[in-house]
Amino acid sequence: MDGLSVKISSLKLKNPVMVASGTFGYGEEYAQLIDLNELGAIVTKSITLKPRLGNPQPRLWETQGGLLNSIGLQNVGLATFVDEKLPYLQKYDTRVIVSIAGESVSEYCQLAQALKKETFDALEVNISCPNVQHTKKGLFAQDKDLSYEIIRKAVRLSHKPVIAKLTPNITDIGIIAKACEKAGAEAIAVVNTFNAMAIDLKTKKPVFKNIVAGLCGPAIKPQALYKVYEVKKAVKIPVIGMGGIMNLNDALEFIITGASAIAVGVGNFVDPKIPINIIKGLQHYIKDNKIGQLKQLVGSLDAK
Amino acid sequence: MLQAKCRVVAHHLLCSNYYKLVLQNRSMASKAKPGQFLNIKVEKGFDLLLRRPLSIHQIKDSHLEIIYKVVGRGTEKLAQVKAQEKIDVIGPLGHGYALTEGKAILVGGGTGIASLAFLAATLKNKYNQAPIVLIGARNKEDLLCSEALEKIGCTVKVATDDGSQGFHGLVTELFREMVAIFSTHPNMVYACGPLPMLRELVKLCRHFRIPCEVSLEEHMGCGIGACMGCVVKGTKGEYLRVCKDGPVFNANEVVL
Structure with a gap:
């Protein structure tokens, strides 16, 4: 297994395969189908200060090779998470990355502060959920100053490695990534879902009440890959790549482009075994290609 | 699972x-x-x-x-x-039907009858009492499961939209007639079918004060309770997961 170990700044993972926030709950359900101990890391469903109801139905819409979602961060809230969900995850031999989402800078601070004393491995700061209101102008991760401020405060208050999760819905993602790096983030998670919509032809209405929803799945993989490329060019800290990863080849593409680790998102719905299959596939790949350490492959893209 | x-x-x-x-x-x-x-x-x-x-x-x-x-x-x-x-x-x-002893009426519309047939057989085996089953279909060609249900001893009544078999009309009207006119008062009603049918049936069960369980259908993401995609509004204002908290709910738990 050692050939697969990777470092995300100070965070050491036994392998680079994670499960993405929002697609894995708090691990309990999937534990019945796969061995969570095999995963490199589990990123929890984003936690908010108070329990969150989420958006009205419909919340899902299937597209060709993709899925639109508008869940709206329905979650149990910080207190229940700490009391009931986190202890469960701590039993496993995998890295636990807690994802947080706030409605304001102050909420991110309260979350980071409250989680300081808890036992887990890293904090993912979700400043890019497209399905909830951030600021009047858009998402936090569309504003470099707000991104800087939130990440800076999370770093100072949490005493844990901080990962900034960014949105692809921006002209130059590199600017935001740089701001997060400067703020002290140890890694950048690239990317959250793409803004998209669907129409009900019978009613001529948008399917989703918010009109906009987030697109994920194989349909966005080439776009997500390019976002990883752009972020990798902009920053020196590690990048965690995600967006439609369904198999070994997808994972390799992200790693070669520069992702030190990758996350499986909607793939978990399609086949809960995908993360495990990718881990096994990577083991065979490095053996067959006589690569001593998988990390040698990270960013080996020949773009000349 | x-x-x-x-x-x-x-x-x-x-x-x-x-x-x-x-x-x-x-x-x-x-x-x-x-x-x-x-x-x-x-x-x-x-x-x-x-x-x-x-x-x-x-x-x-x-x-x-x-x-x-x-x-x-x-x-x-x-x-x-x-x-x-x-x-x-x-x-x-998912969470299936809660088995209760006593007189039960099962109401199925379209493919909804499929899951109720499993319930009918289980109730028969467990309590040695075959339930009454009401089946709604568009026409007699689309009628499912009726012979198999009769074979295990169920009293089967059919309602078709075009009157080609059984009662001419909606299965909920048939249900209302049975309970109101023939005083067939069950201890429990189990239902699976299209949403308008379930809404009407729940209304009737409230009126007649009969406990009722409904099986709901929804587009699902993960199907195991992790993604919060397939929700239904609960009566306490919260969103419940159809895949894990349901698909069968007590009618009092959900807003249809």
């Missing part, structure tokens, strides 16, 4: 666009309860991304039977699967 590649034992057209699929998996079959469902990957690739949740119609030894209607791309794809092929299945999933 298990994930397995299940062999298709049989797969054939029943009537109009209703199909019966028989899968082989001993451990899934032994765990399955009435009202639970299987989440089936209908194609090997990822064009059609999500699995399709389908209610269990019947368990026969190590066989799991499903009756489904072709309604969209997913079920169209599923209909092409041939006997002896293997398909990827996760199940049994």
Whole structure:
């Protein structure tokens, strides 16, 4: 297994395969189908200060090779998470990355502060959920100053490695990534879902009440890959790549482009075994290609 | 809950666009309860991304039977699967019907009757009392499960939209007549079918003060309770997961 170990700044993972926030709950359900101990890391469903109801139905819409979602961060809230969900995850031999989402800078601070004393491995700061209101102008991760401020405060208050999760819905993602790096983030998670919509032809209405929803799945993989490329060019800290990863080849593409680790998102719905299959596939790949350490492959893209 | 590649034992057209699929998996079959469902990957690739949740119609030894209607791309794809092929299945999933002793009326509309047939057989076996079953269908060609239900001793009443068999009208009207006019007062009503049918039935059950359980249908993401995609509004204002908190709910728990 050692050939697969990777470092995300100070965070050491036994392998680079994670499960993405929002697609894995708090691990309990999937534990019945796969061995969570095999995963490199589990990123929890984003936690908010108070329990969150989420958006009205419909919340899902299937597209060709993709899925639109508008869940709206329905979650149990910080207190229940700490009391009931986190202890469960701590039993496993995998890295636990807690994802947080706030409605304001102050909420991110309260979350980071409250989680300081808890036992887990890293904090993912979700400043890019497209399905909830951030600021009047858009998402936090569309504003470099707000991104800087939130990440800076999370770093100072949490005493844990901080990962900034960014949105692809921006002209130059590199600017935001740089701001997060400067703020002290140890890694950048690239990317959250793409803004998209669907129409009900019978009613001529948008399917989703918010009109906009987030697109994920194989349909966005080439776009997500390019976002990883752009972020990798902009920053020196590690990048965690995600967006439609369904198999070994997808994972390799992200790693070669520069992702030190990758996350499986909607793939978990399609086949809960995908993360495990990718881990096994990577083991065979490095053996067959006589690569001593998988990390040698990270960013080996020949773009000349 | 298990994930397995299940062999298709049989797969054939029943009537109009209703199909019966028989899968082989001993451990899934032994765990399955009435009202639970299987989440089936209908194609090997990822064009059609999500699995399709389908209610269990019947368990026969190590066989799991499903009756489904072709309604969209997913079920169209599923209909092409041939006997002896293997398909990827996760199940049994969800919270099924709560079994109660006493006089029960089962009300099924369309393919809704499929999961109720499993319930009828289970109630018969457990309490040695076969329930009354009301089946709603568009016409007599689309009528499902009635003979099999009669065979296990159920009193079966049929309502068709066009009057081609049984009561001419909605199954909910048939239900109202039975309870109001013939004073058939059950201890429990179990229902599965289209949303308008369930809404009307729940209203009638409230009126007659009969406890009622409804099985709901919703597009699902993960199917196991992790993604919060397939929710229904609960009466306390919260969103409940159809895949895990349901698909069967007490009518008092949900806002339909």
